[in-house]
Amino acid sequence: MVLEKNTICSGGSYPAGAFLAPKISKPSPYKNYLNDAFLFSTSFYKKAFPELFYQCGLKKIPLDETDIKRCKSYEPFIEFPYTKEKDNYFFPDAGIINPVKLCHALLKDIDVKENYHVKDIDNLSCKHLIIAVGSDKLPIEIPYIQTKNIAGYRYDVKFDHDTNQKFNIHKNLSISAYHNNGVAIGATHIKPNHLTNLKMQADNDTFGLLEKAQKLQPLKNLEVLKTYSGYRNATFDYFPIVGELIDHKCTLEKYPYIKTGAKVPTKKYDRIKGVYIHGALGSRGFVYAPYNAKLLTDLIIDNHDIQDNLSSVRLFKKWAKKLP
Numbered sequence: 306m307v308l309e310k311n312t313i314c315s316g317g318s319y320p321a322g323a324f325l326a327p328k329i330s331k332p333s334p335y336k337n338y339l340n341d342a343f344l345f346s347t348s349f350y351k352k353a354f355p356e357l358f359y360q361c362g363l364k365k366i367p368l369d370e371t372d373i374k375r376c377k378s379y380e381p382f383i384e385f386p387y388t389k390e391k392d393n394y395f396f397p398d399a400g401i402i403n404p405v406k407l408c409h410a411l412l413k414d415i416d417v418k419e420n421y422h423v424k425d426i427d428n429l430s431c432k433h434l435i436i437a438v439g440s441d442k443l444p445i446e447i448p449y450i451q452t453k454n455i456a457g458y459r460y461d462v463k464f465d466h467d468t469n470q471k472f473n474i475h476k477n478l479s480i481s482a483y484h485n486n487g488v489a490i491g492a493t494h495i496k497p498n499h500l501t502n503l504k505m506q507a508d509n510d511t512f513g514l515l516e517k518a519q520k521l522q523p524l525k526n527l528e529v530l531k532t533y534s535g536y537r538n539a540t541f542d543y544f545p546i547v548g549e550l551i552d553h554k555c556t557l558e559k560y561p562y563i564k565t566g567a568k569v570p571t572k573k574y575d576r577i578k579g580v581y582i583h584g585a586l587g588s589r590g591f592v593y594a595p596y597n598a599k600l601l602t603d604l605i606i607d608n609h610d611i612q613d614n615l616s617s618v619r620l621f622k623k624w625a626k627k628l629p
């Protein structure tokens with residue numbers, strides 16, 4: 306059962322592009338995770354929702370001379386098929402998906418209670434509870450989960466010969482292939498100190514998204530069809546959070562020396578039984594969410610552990626070390 310305080314796909318998922326792209330970077334746990342998620346999620350969409358996933362490919366254009374060198378040095382670590390034209394990379398496996406249609410399709414056979422605001426989980430009676438509130442406040446007090454909200458806006462547009470737009474393009478912003486009668490342009494990442502009235506900033510294009518798009522590719526007789534805005538929620542290390550929640554009070558009572566950095570096997574940390582989190586999906590929710598949902602299913606059904614750098618373990622450890 307899904308409890309939703311507004312309506313299906315009314316949160317941060319609604320404004321998403323939603324572009325699905327791999328990452329060119331040096332090998333790191335984050336890059337490995339991102340690319341595993343990309344592989345899993347694109348296969349999942351292709352199999353489960355082929356009519357909603359448009360695998361049109363992505364042309365990635367480096368930002369400048371430094372970025373050209375950076376991308377070149379990382380070529381040996383690119384795990385996905387690509388072709389190169391001058392300094393640009395083309396990833397045929399990348400694509401785009403429609404968030405609203407996807408959310409409705411995912412929830413087709415699920416009991417959904419809309420306009421149901423969960424303010425406190427103590428009143429809920431269930432065996433397994435998954436908290437997935439996006440950029441909203443958690444309905445449980447968990448001091449070690451510290452995340453940030455990053456505002457953004459984007460547009461659906463039309464322009465002359467837009468139907469010729471056959472693939473996504475990404476440089477300092479993304480321009481999608483022609484899809485669902487338009488082209489998506491997105492998105493801004495607005496720093497908290499630059500955020501005033503998000504809707505107004507989106508309506509006025511305060512951060513010059515359309516001007517930047519015109520620089521990337523001339524868009525003749527550009528017309529905005531629809532404006533979207535919303536918030537992403539992210540951790541400070543950009544890994545999402547998935548898995549059972551650590552019970553910070555019980556764990557610290559048992560192992561107070563965790564505060565001084567003592568190594569206690571993380572399996573020994575107490576969990577809040579049956580309470581899970583699935584969130585902090587940042588700017589790539591449509592890449593991460595299906596993969597994380599699979600990890601969560603494997604944990605709940607088959608008791609497969611989730612790696613510490615994805616679970617709430619890392620946030621708890623970091624928080625505990627700062628305690629007096």
Ligand SMILES: Cc1cc2nc3c(=O)[nH]c(=O)nc-3n(C[C@H](O)[C@H](O)[C@H](O)COP(=O)(O)OP(=O)(O)OC[C@H]3O[C@@H](n4cnc5c(N)ncnc54)[C@H](O)[C@@H]3O)c2cc1C
Nearest residue numbers: 310316317318321322324423439441457586588589590591
């Ligand atoms: C402008 C913009 C562009 C983006 N572009 C992309 C992109 O191109 N590619 C990509 O992969 N990602 C993109 N993202 C990120 C992506 O949209 C998010 O990472 C993802 O959708 C978050 O999903 P979620 O389910 O965690 O949160 P949400 O979609 O916000 O869902 C959480 C839901 O929980 C409900 N809720 C909250 N609190 C409660 C409560 N107490 N009780 C009941 N219900 C509650 C909310 O109403 C909401 O519907 C973009 C985001 C933005 C803002």
